[in-house]
Amino acid sequence: MDVDAMRREAEAPTQAGPGDLVEVVQTLTDAFAVDPHFSWFMRDDGGRDAARLAFFRLLIGEEGVKRGRIDRPVGGGAAAVWMPFAALGPMPLILELRALPTLLRATGLARFGRLMAIRDDMDRHHPMDRPHAYLWFLGVSPAAQGRGVGSALLRSAAARLDAASMPAYLETGTTRNVALYERHGFKVISEHKARADAPPMWSMWREPV
Numbered sequence: 331m332d333v334d335a336m337r338r339e340a341e342a343p344t345q346a347g348p349g350d351l352v353e354v355v356q357t358l359t360d361a362f363a364v365d366p367h368f369s370w371f372m373r374d375d376g377g378r379d380a381a382r383l384a385f386f387r388l389l390i391g392e393e394g395v396k397r398g399r400i401d402r403p404v405g406g407g408a409a410a411v412w413m414p415f416a417a418l419g420p421m422p423l424i425l426e427l428r429a430l431p432t433l434l435r436a437t438g439l440a441r442f443g444r445l446m447a448i449r450d451d452m453d454r455h456h457p458m459d460r461p462h463a464y465l466w467f468l469g470v471s472p473a474a475q476g477r478g479v480g481s482a483l484l485r486s487a488a489a490r491l492d493a494a495s496m497p498a499y500l501e502t503g504t505t506r507n508v509a510l511y512e513r514h515g516f517k518v519i520s521e522h523k524a525r526a527d528a529p530p531m532w533s534m535w536r537e538p539v
Contacts, residue, residue, distance in 0.1 A: 331407065333474045339403030340482035346400035346409065353406045355390050359383045361408075361469030366503045366529035371445040373438035385436040388429055393417070398466065401483055408470040410483045415461040444528070451524035452501060455533045462535075463491055465500035484514040491538055498536040508532050515539065 346354050359382050362368045372378050372385075390411065394400055397417040401410045437445050456464075465487075470479045491498055500516065502508055508518060516534040523530055 331471070331473050332405075333477045333479065336403045336405060336407045336474055337478050337482050339405055340401075340408060340479050341486060343401035343410075343483060343486055344404045346395065346402050348395055350400070350402065350406070351387075351391055351395055354394075354400055354402060354409045355383065355386045357402075357407060357409050357471055358386045358390065358411075358467055358469040360471055361475075362386075362467075363472070367448060367531065370529055371437055371441050371448055373436065373441060375438070377435075381436040384432050388432045392429070394466065401487060403479070407474055408479045408483060409467070410465065410480075410487060411467040412487065413464040413466045415464070418456070418458065418464060444524070447524040447528065448531075451522060451528075451531070455501075455520050455522055455531075457499060457519070457535065460497065462497040462499050463487075465498060468500075480510065481514070484511070488514055488536070491536075495538045497538060500534050501531050502534065503529055503531050508534070511536075 359379070362382065363379070368382065373381055390400070393413070394411045398411055398413040401412070402408060433445060434442055468480055468483065470477075487498075498516070500511065502511060511534050512518075514536070516536040518532050519535045520533045521530055522533070
């Protein structure tokens with residue numbers, strides 16, 4: 331893996347299409363392997379990695395590629411999934427029913443309530459009173475993390491959003507990422523938990539400059 335090339339490519343990323351789905355899904359699956367919230371709601375057995383892969387295949391295949399914008403280095407290894415304001419809101423019932431088996435496999439029956447609690451908590455804290463771009467996921471392959479690739483993707487997106495005078499919003503579950511996003515103009519607007527035993531989550535907002 332040539333991380334320097336990945337970082338340079340992330341400065342002027344390409345937009346992923348359906349043909350990039352497999353690589354984007356694998357990148358995000360790897361990137362979120364130790365994420366606090368995924369660790370809290372995903373099944374806790376030997377099927378966790380396969381379940382996480384299926385989970386991202388569902389989300390990115392059904393929503394990210396079709397309705398959002400996915401920025402990535404041309405050679406892969408990182409992805410930023412942006413959803414437009416117009417695409418946010420409740421999922422149609424038919425899609426909810428189609429997604430249910432994959433979600434249950436991801437969590438197992440014992441942890442399905444945790445996933446629903448996280449979704450409800452995120453919905454409650456997501457500002458919906460004005461248009462904005464939503465950074466749904468930002469992931470970098472573990473071998474390239476901490477090497478500036480994510481920052482390069484954020485700089486590119488910030489320039490695009492500033493040119494369009496568009497605010498942005500995201501959630502993150504680690505203090506390290508809070509500091510990363512603050513360096514790119516995001517500010518914490520709330521700290522919350524899905525349940526008392528859940529890890530903390532920070533909601534962050536960025537005004538265009």
